[in-house]
Amino acid sequence: MARLRRFHFNFPQRIAAGLLALFLIQGLWITGHQTLSDRDYQYARCGRETWEKPSPLAGYYTSCGNIRDGILAYRMAGLPLTLNLLLQRGLDLFRKPEDRVVQPSAGPASAELSVWELRHQMTHVLLLLRLPFLACGCVLGAGLWWVTRRLYGNMGGYVALSLYCFSPLILKACVSPNPDIFAALGVYGGIYTCIGVAHAMQGPRRKWRPRIILLTVVFGIAAAAHIAALPVAALLGFVLMMWIAEGRRSQILPVVLLASGGALLLVFASYGFSPDAFSYVFRSASGFLSISLMPAQRFFSTVSNAGIMIAAAAAGLLYLGVRRSRYFGNTAPLLCFLVLVVLVTTGVQSSPWLWSLPFLLTFVGGVFADGFESQRGRIFLVAAASLVALQIIVCILSLPSLA
Numbered sequence: 001m002a003r004l005r006r007f008h009f010n011f012p013q014r015i016a017a018g019l020l021a022l023f024l025i026q027g028l029w030i031t032g033h034q035t036l037s038d039r040d041y042q043y044a045r046c047g048r049e050t051w052e053k054p055s056p057l058a059g060y061y062t063s064c065g066n067i068r069d070g071i072l073a074y075r076m077a078g079l080p081l082t083l084n085l086l087l088q089r090g091l092d093l094f095r096k097p098e099d100r101v102v103q104p105s106a107g108p109a110s111a112e113l114s115v116w117e118l119r120h121q122m123t124h125v126l127l128l129l130r131l132p133f134l135a136c137g138c139v140l141g142a143g144l145w146w147v148t149r150r151l152y153g154n155m156g157g158y159v160a161l162s163l164y165c166f167s168p169l170i171l172k173a174c175v176s177p178n179p180d181i182f183a184a185l186g187v188y189g190g191i192y193t194c195i196g197v198a199h200a201m202q203g204p205r206r207k208w209r210p211r212i213i214l215l216t217v218v219f220g221i222a223a224a225a226h227i228a229a230l231p232v233a234a235l236l237g238f239v240l241m242m243w244i245a246e247g248r249r250s251q252i253l254p255v256v257l258l259a260s261g262g263a264l265l266l267v268f269a270s271y272g273f274s275p276d277a278f279s280y281v282f283r284s285a286s287g288f289l290s291i292s293l294m295p296a297q298r299f300f301s302t303v304s305n306a307g308i309m310i311a312a313a314a315a316g317l318l319y320l321g322v323r324r325s326r327y328f329g330n331t332a333p334l335l336c337f338l339v340l341v342v343l344v345t346t347g348v349q350s351s352p353w354l355w356s357l358p359f360l361l362t363f364v365g366g367v368f369a370d371g372f373e374s375q376r377g378r379i380f381l382v383a384a385a386s387l388v389a390l391q392i393i394v395c396i397l398s399l400p401s402l403a
Contacts, residue, residue: 016149016157019165022165023141023171024134026165034126046062047073050074050272068281072182073177073179137181140164141161144160144362145160148160156368162392164357166396167395169304169305171395172402184355186219187355190222190237191233191237193211194215194233197255198252208255212258212259219259223264227267228287228352230260232340236335240332284347286348288346289346291342291344295353296353299341304397311364312364315367318370324370333366334359339356371383
């Protein structure tokens with residue numbers, strides 16, 4: 001409660017909230033111009049099965065099989081539909097039979113409704129499918145704002161969040177069921193929570209526990225979204241913790257292992273404590289990773305990323321040419337970006353390069369924040385505003401292609 005009383009929704013927070021509202025409006029506009037796809041039906045059907053009933057196929061967790069490409073995305077896609085269905089069934093008890101929203105097909109009154117039947121009997125099915133992913137995108141943006149503002153001040157946070165909220169790649173990941181936006185949240189949050197734990201380890205032990213619990217939860221999100229995201233986040237977080245936790249380095253490995261073990265327990269719980277479905281994640285090839293420059297080439301050759309590309313190139317030149325920009329706050333996100341952007345998954349379809357984008361924007365925000373405080377601060381301010389305006393323009397122009 002004391003922490004809540006210290007929270008202030010002042011002018012900087014209002015600007016950040018406005019940017020996130022614009023991000024949400026774009027996502028809702030794209031959603032309003034989409035139609036249900038086969039992928040939507042798959043995520044809706046199998047996501048509902050994880051909440052409502054076991055698989056009709058003996059020996060499998062859902063009719064999709066033993067899910068190995070991120071159980072969290074399926075659960076989040078199915079949760080709004082399941083809750084809405086329960087709500088409508090409850091309200092139908094007070095409606096006349098002819099006015100009931102959920103009209104079961106021929107058979108018992110408790111007959112299960114397929115997603116195809118729900119499409120005709122319940123409104124906003126497509127929106128309900130998208131809401132968890134749009135909400136995750138907003139949470140990731142809020143986390144990006146919180147990190148960059150604490151590290152670089154308001155202006156650095158504005159630059160990073162503005163580029164994020166008008167990134168077509170992020171929007172695309174938030175307007176279709178997929179595990180990558182949740183994995184990006186888990187990796188970004190996990191690594192910066194590791195840094196927070198390392199800083200807390202310099203103080204009294206009473207401050208360790210809540211951050212370690214938070215680290216376990218964030219690692220759990222990463223692992224449940226994509227099992228390969230857990231070792232990536234844990235390894236990068238461990239390296240950065242070793243960098244800054246002087247005098248406590250012997251305690252870092254136990255902390256990371258404890259959080260990783262707790263994360264695996266959360267993944268086990270997300271599979272309904274089914275040993276067979278949980279073990280299949282490790283028996284399949286879902287955690288296999290390789291290295292390739294193709295994702296980076298595609299990212300930096302996409303016209304819809306023009307503002308981000310130019311800003312990243314300028315930030316890289318300034319980082320190499322200006323010594324005051326080469327410190328831990330800028331080096332850490334750059335290191336994470338360079339590692340993540342070249343990863344590819346070989347066992348399941350995924351986009352680890354998307355996990356790297358928040359780190360790139362953090363790096364850009366940090367370097368430009370250093371420029372704002374230099375003698376040529378006005379020049380940097382004009383340049384940053386121009387790049388953000390360019391990214392806004394190309395993003396708005398690319399919205400129809402995302403629908």
